[in-house]
């Protein structure tokens with residue numbers, strides 16, 4: 395099984411590939427039908443897992459000689475725009491290929507209230523990465539997709555209007571935690587969800603997933619339900635408005651004295667109907683992992699691991715019945731914070747106790763401080779980057 399990281403936060407050390415804060419992987423694996431009958435053929439199936447924040451993954455795939463037209467199906471791990479931002483370009487070019495994703499995604503509005511770091515206060519590791527990226531002229535990021543900047547204008551406008559109603563919300567409570575000179579407080583929660591307009595009307599490419607599902611006899615989509623282990627601390631910044639709340643909020647908003655200048659149908663984001671102040675901590679009902687049963691054991695791809703990698707692994711083992719972990723691939727959502735070293739150290743202890751022989755490929759939302767600790771203590775931990783290819 396070969397995995398190519400089509401786009402990631404980290405640049406390729408030598409190739410001129412596009413880099414962005416986002417993740418997209420191309421997975422080539424044996425055709426199980428052939429494997430079951432014991433024939434050794436070179437036939438592979440291709441799976442696209444996530445689409446990064448823009449269309450960069452498509453350009454990088456071409457540069458790497460990967461023909462996405464040969465992809466059998468695609469998958470979106472969760473609604474966040476650093477994984478779904480390239481969906482519009484996918485549908486435009488590869489709309490004949492099915493895309494599996496949670497049935498919640500078309501009605502979810504996701505927000506982040508995580509403070510952005512001031513540029514001059516980046517950690518030493520981050521600064522070193524930046525220097526190395528600039529040195530090789532590879533630190534290229536495509537601009538934020540239009541739908542996100544428009545959505546954030548709407549979110550910001552409504553946030554101001556509803557600030558008085560905001561006092562009890564989870565977002566407001568968390569804002570105060572970051573009144574620190576090390577952080578720049580965001581003015582309002584930022585929209586970080588999918589472009590909901592893509593899910594309107596006729597969407598034959600969209601294959602909604604409601605529960606754990608076998609896509610083929612050895613590949614499953616698994617929603618983590620285990621709560622035995624801790625979840626990433628960074629989840630506390632992430633909120634969501636579901637469709638029902640959205641309708642209620644929309645009604646309230648329309649009844650209020652302040653109306654949007656445009657009618658909803660004129661707006662490019664007419665589906666963004668609720669204020670972020672209506673949002674609640676995201677339970678990540680929209681997150682699924684990919685679980686492959688291989689001859690070496692379970693290979694799990696969980697792009698942001700918002701449920702926690704250890705919970706995700708336990709859930710995949712329970713559903714598939716395969717209790718040997720060969721490799722776990724994905725971000726761990728260990729975001730930079732004063733607690734991240736304790737969070738990572740606790741994870742390392744559990745990992746060594748539970749899966750001492752398994753490989754861990756991580757990057758993306760695993761912050762540099764966490765990645766450094768993981769590599770120092772886990773001999774089979776690898777950091778992925780844009781353009782990296784691994785055989786697992």
Ligand SMILES: [Fe+2]
Pocket residue numbers: 417474476477697698725758759
């Ligand atoms: Fe992410």
Ligand SMILES: [Fe+2]
Pocket residue numbers: 472474698700
């Ligand atoms: Fe995420």
